[in-house]
């Protein structure tokens with residue numbers, strides 16, 4: 001008899017959490033999300049799903065809250081997406097980043113080991129782990145050289161996931177995902193910072209956009225495509241780690257050019273360089289090779305770079321217009 005599928009998503013209020021919850025609902029899962037206590041609710045991204053998912057209070061910093069959640073929900077799969085995920089914050093709050101992003105994964109794995117070691121576990125690993133890259137493109141065999149406390153924390157979480165798989169025979173997998181974006185991306189990350197600013201400038205609400213390193217290169221994909229890879233990794237006969245990427249890299253400057261162009265604006269009239277957005281150590285370039293995922297999971301991205309930029313600019317133009325018309329807060 002097959003067990004009915006019940007997923008627990010940590011980080012369900014984040015960008016990926018929202019897309020993954022929607023995908024798992026489509027696949028017939030009972031979807032549960034862990035949310036941390038806050039003085040105000042931050043459910044905007046999952047608003048359309050609220051009547052179809054169940055939310056529970058918990059925090060990756062609190063071990064017993066995780067144990068109790070697994071005992072209560074009895075999930076068949078846990079997707080650990082929660083993290084302090086913003087690289088600059090990891091320089092100003094390295095210890096918090098280590099507690100949540102690194103040790104948080106261990107706490108969830110310990111909870112699985114104690115409550116039910118049959119629960120499958122997905123860890124949200126990151127291309128930031130490659131950091132100062134020795135070769136291009138990066139794949140599953142490329143060594144890690146993280147360049148931020150966030151990257152270091154993700155390397156720890158990655159290896160503890162491998163270790164629990166090897167030590168306790170837990171189905172624990174790690175998806176090494178390159179940057180993925182969407183209209184739901186947080187506005188601090190560079191892509192959404194740009195598209196949000198383009199929309200505000202277009203509607204006369206902003207004069208200038210201040211950015212840091214325009215020469216940084218990233219392999220940017222669409223979050224909706226990338227959560228499908230997470231799901232696929234959890235459905236295999238044996239647990240393996242995969243790089244998930246588009247294989248195409250672009251500079252921040254190229255993103256800026258295309259985004260302003262989409263709104264009929266010349267970026268050079270609006271963009272200013274601001275050293276406040278430079279990092280103590282930068283990851284200059286990232287570009288992934290997802291051949292293993294293509295061969296073994298049948299995964300490939302559907303949305304290309306130009307389509308991603310257009311999708312994000314169009315969504316922000318629409319949102320800011322509605323905001324201006326008083327239809328949105």
Ligand code: NAP
Pocket residue numbers: 010011012013014015016017035036038042058059060061080081082083084085086100124125126127176177178179180181186
């Ligand atoms: P995100 O939008 O920043 O979401 C992070 C989530 O983690 C939010 O739901 C946040 O809750 C939650 N969270 C933070 N601290 C927590 C804590 N102590 N306990 C419980 N929950 C906590 O991130 P994302 O872009 O969706 O990324 C999802 C995961 O993939 C993250 O682990 C990220 O590091 C990793 N990743 C992302 C990318 C990418 O390009 N997006 C690439 C590789 C890996 P609040 O809403 O309450 O803040």
Ligand code: GDD
Pocket residue numbers: 085086087125126127128177178179180188189190191193210211212213214216217218252277278279282283284286
């Ligand atoms: N945020 C930001 N703001 N980045 C800027 C800016 C700016 O004003 N100007 C230039 N950049 C450059 C950064 O220096 C970096 O090289 C690049 O734009 C991308 O920055 P982010 O969008 O903040 O993302 P990230 O690559 O540091 O991290 C994201 O991707 C990782 C996967 O590689 C996050 O989502 C991480 O959580 C994720 O693991």
